[in-house]
Amino acid sequence: GAVVSQHPSWVICKSGTSVKIECRSLDFQATTMFWYRQFPKQSLMLMATSNEGSKATYEQGVEKDKFLINHASLTLSTLTVTSAHPEDSSFYICSARAIDRPSYEQYFGPGTRLTVT
Amino acid sequence: GDSVTQMEGPVTLSEEAFLTINCTYTATGYPSLFWYVQYPGEGLQLLLKATKADDKGSNKGFEATYRKETTSFHLEKGSVQVSDSAVYFCALVQGGSEKLVFGKGTKLTVNP
Numbered sequence: 270g271a272v273v274s275q276h277p278s279w280v281i282c283k284s285g286t287s288v289k290i291e292c293r294s295l296d297f298q299a300t301t302m303f304w305y306r307q308f309p310k311q312s313l314m315l316m317a318t319s320n321e322g323s324k325a326t327y328e329q330g331v332e333k334d335k336f337l338i339n340h341a342s343l344t345l346s347t348l349t350v351t352s353a354h355p356e357d358s359s360f361y362i363c364s365a366r367a368i369d370r371p372s373y374e375q376y377f378g379p380g381t382r383l384t385v386t
Numbered sequence: 387g388d389s390v391t392q393m394e395g396p397v398t399l400s401e402e403a404f405l406t407i408n409c410t411y412t413a414t415g416y417p418s419l420f421w422y423v424q425y426p427g428e429g430l431q432l433l434l435k436a437t438k439a440d441d442k443g444s445n446k447g448f449e450a451t452y453r454k455e456t457t458s459f460h461l462e463k464g465s466v467q468v469s470d471s472a473v474y475f476c477a478l479v480q481g482g483s484e485k486l487v488f489g490k491g492t493k494l495t496v497n498p
Contacts, residue, residue, distance in 0.1 A: 318485075366484075373477075377424075379427060
């Protein structure tokens with residue numbers, strides 16, 4: 270089946286630094302990738318949708334200058350949390366959708382736990 | 387806006403017990419409904435889906451019926467196994483949209 274990986278699986282960083290999270294589709298080409306954020310005991314909240322080669326579309330309330338998303342190839346998208354602060358600590362999940370597949374057919378990565386100290 | 391409400395967990399059952407995880411939704415129009423499952427250390431996987439009223443989605447012994455009159459999509463399994471231990475998410479998507487709206491997830495633990 271389709272596999273999506275995320276790296277790193279967990280990261281601890283100091284306040285004010287930037288952190289990059291990678292999302293890769295291992296065995297298929299992903300024209301669209303999605304980035305979600307999940308707080309403890311909360312649902313996954315869509316942050317942004319990115320299509321390969323174009324700018325990401327951010328959900329209302331998500332700071333595009335803080336959460337930089339790059340989808341430079343059909344198998345890789347990155348999320349960079351810039352100038353991280355403790356309130357950015359969360360579980361970040363990506364998903365990927367192959368060409369011409371319906372929106373619900375997303376393959377999810379295992380997530381990245383970010384802790385900002 | 388659209389939303390999904392599912393029962394709070396955690397849910398703990400013995401093997402071979404009957405499982406129900408309740409899910410209700412609020413949405414304009416006629417969304418498609420889904421259950422996703424997340425096994426420990428893995429990403430979410432689509433478990434089953436229903437795209438219109440009265441549809442029944444089924445997979446791996448799990449079932450859920452799209453009930454428009456009660457805006458519900460409850461997940462059921464007649465006899466759970468230890469390997470069913472996971473977090474289950476109910477979700478919806480509106481037609482023409484790419485945006486999945488998730489419930490908070492329900493953690494299921496099945497003891498032998």
